[in-house]
Amino acid sequence: MAKIQENGVRSGPSPSLKGTRESPSDKDSNSMGSESEKNGFADTHTDKYGFIGGAQQSLEDSIEDIPPEVLRQREAKWLDMLNSWDKWMAKRHKKIKLRCQKGIPPSLRGRAWLYLSGGKVKLEQNHGKFQELDSQAGDPKWLDVIEKDLHRQFPFHEMFVLRGGHGQQDLHRVLKAYTLHRPEEGYCQAQAPIAAVLLMHMPAEEAFWVLVQICEKYLPGYYSAGLEAIQLDGEILFALLRKISPVAHKHLSKYKIDPILYMTEWFMCAFSRTLPWASVLRVWDMFLCEGVKIIFRVGLVLLKLMLGSPEKLKAYQGQYETMELLRAINPKYMQEAFLVREVIEVPISEREIEKEHQVQLKRWKEKHGDLRCKSPPRMHGARAIMEAEPHTRQDLHQAPTIIMESPKENSNFKKNKKENKKKDKSKKTPPSASFENRSHSAPEVEPVTPVDTVRSLEKNSPWQGSRQSLSSSSTEQDTYL
Structure with a gap:
């Protein structure tokens, strides 16, 4: 659980945020920032996602690529949807959901995420807002913490490998802009990996508006002081686990392993620092389409697979042993095709999540009183966001960036x-x-x-x-x- 420092700066959602699986070292000083360290990777293979090493680098011989002709067909379908986005969302939302479950074509993933999240509408309705925030100095309190976190975000990715490079500069711009956009909320360490993933797929201005949508619509309250929303969702996850895997629920209850100990980084970073990169992208495709229920489902799947049978638990009789198991999830359970299939089959809907939310909120008030952070209602996916936010067809228009003739x-x-x-x-x-x-x-x-x-x-x-x-x-x- 995050510690609140005396100056009010949140040091992070959990101690495990430091030295996570993509970090080159547990020591902050050993970053990939210097030229000598960077040059050490000159001959290192870069995978198709831009990783030059680390646990999230993909091995080409272990990836089943989609045939080019199938990929071209999917791209054509997505271009058609994006050109008539409001009609598709209103009348054929199930088709969009199915195509997100299959995986968004890499060439259109950034644009699709912008539309799914409602970031496109926000951008069009707030022209010049990001530039205005970007030009401001920012609060020194937040700027200092952001600066320290920059080199920790995917240090093995070519976009962020160089200290002070364009990736880190854009990340600084986006995070600073958010602290100015929501000064009452400021900056939380778990926002940095979210923004970094977005910057891998879109320009800084678009990444900013998608970050705003994730923080305000998908995961409201997650990054506020006290982290009450994430604690509440931890209790919801634990309650839902009883239905999905009674064995895992009983084991965690027996050793009094609080949900906040294992699910904080999962949820706050949307699994971007936990799963292999191919799986991260597929989870995000579904998450931005269907909402937070996808994050709950992934968590439930991992808990069920790791703790769901008495035979597996024989060697993990204790809190420490169980936590070590959850910190080293079996790679086969996180494999892209397998994980996506399991997540789709989990029988948990947004209605069940909201029902359990009301139960846990009542219990919270009995124990702790009213929530100190008044977050807006959570939006369950792209369709709910579009219906809740008035927009015009012009807001969804795709302005071409290359003009060939008058x-x-x-x-x-x-x-x-x-x-x-x-x-x-x-x-x-x-x-x-x-x-x-x-x-x-x-x-x-x-x-x-x-x-x-x-x-x-x-x-x-x-x-x-x-x-x-x-x-x-x-x-x-x-x-x-």
């Missing part, structure tokens, strides 16, 4: 081309004479070449700057198409 000039060119074809057919003139005949029936229009189109776009103010997105120094948004 629609007006292109239409004129096609019109003149069509007229020329008719004249060529009637007069039977050679193709080389078609442009000479054009002057007798229509105003003279120069043929539009790709170079002319780009130049005309530069002169036309609404398209000004489009050419830059075609250059090697494109904006960060282009990276995530």
